[in-house]
Amino acid sequence: MSSLLIVSRAKAVRVFAAALAGLAVLVARPAASAINVFACEPEWGSLVEEIAGTRAKVFVASTGLQDPHRVQARPSLIAAARGADLLACSGAELEVGWLPPVIQQSGNDRIGVGKPGHLEFANHVNVIERPAVLDRSLGDLHPVGNPHIVYDPRNVLLAAEELEKRLETIDGAGAGEYKARLASFRQRWEAATKKWEQEAAPLKGVPVIEHHKEVSYLFHWLGMPVTGSLEPKPGVEPTSGHLKELLDQQASNPAKLGVIRTPTRLSGKSRRKRFRGNERKSGFSSSLAISSYGKRPSRSIGTI
Numbered sequence: 001m002s003s004l005l006i007v008s009r010a011k012a013v014r015v016f017a018a019a020l021a022g023l024a025v026l027v028a029r030p031a032a033s034a035i036n037v038f039a040c041e042p043e044w045g046s047l048v049e050e051i052a053g054t055r056a057k058v059f060v061a062s063t064g065l066q067d068p069h070r071v072q073a074r075p076s077l078i079a080a081a082r083g084a085d086l087l088a089c090s091g092a093e094l095e096v097g098w099l100p101p102v103i104q105q106s107g108n109d110r111i112g113v114g115k116p117g118h119l120e121f122a123n124h125v126n127v128i129e130r131p132a133v134l135d136r137s138l139g140d141l142h143p144v145g146n147p148h149i150v151y152d153p154r155n156v157l158l159a160a161e162e163l164e165k166r167l168e169t170i171d172g173a174g175a176g177e178y179k180a181r182l183a184s185f186r187q188r189w190e191a192a193t194k195k196w197e198q199e200a201a202p203l204k205g206v207p208v209i210e211h212h213k214e215v216s217y218l219f220h221w222l223g224m225p226v227t228g229s230l231e232p233k234p235g236v237e238p239t240s241g242h243l244k245e246l247l248d249q250q251a252s253n254p255a256k257l258g259v260i261r262t263p264t265r266l267s268g269k270s271r272r273k274r275f276r277g278n279e280r281k282s283g284f285s286s287s288l289a290i291s292s293y294g295k296r297p298s299r300s301i302g303t304i
């Protein structure tokens, strides 16, 4: 593995760590809020705080160390959904395994599908990796395309714009504040995106392999070709045959590549053990990327 690659991978991790950390702006909690928001993942919780400020009280349903595909529909989530005016989630079926029962059991009509209070950001960005044919037979976790949209900062801005519209619809009295906060966010976010693009320019064209197709939007944004993933299909464990194919591909086309994985892929002892076993078998080394963040984003970044 070339040193250039190692530098490049570390830089890639830094770039999107910066992109996500950019969302982690701490906002003072309001004494009394105009609206309650149920955010499925922490990044959307932060975006809501950024655009709504003290007018929103935000409940975040998962942490950055959880697999967003697999969140337990706990009673606390149902209780939070019951009082929510707005749901802010990734969509594209990322939360299909747990969100529908939460909404249903909450009995809250305001956040039902099709209502202004039901916001799935994937409906407002260009979803990549849409399969030509819908096929769930292999346990595909991405049946309608890649739902991990937050890795492209351009998607975050599109999400912020739609979020602002919904906030105005639900809480018209706050329209002026929402508009002003969006304008401020847009200015800062566009400047940051430009800076990240400049920093990441040397990564253009560097091929990579992912574990789960979770960081694809980052590579799409930066022009880095994804030449494979350890999972033969999203959500399906790597097989020996598939790993061999990847190794053969590497042997015939020696490229600067590495495996990018996220902490959620290693949640649980058995999954961690399996991953490390597959890694040893494959001969690939991996870099850790963050898929979201918790209270201390910097602690979520590292290399194994």
Ligand SMILES: [Zn+2]
Pocket: 069, 141, 142, 147, 148, 212, 213, 214, 234
């Ligand atoms: Zn996924």
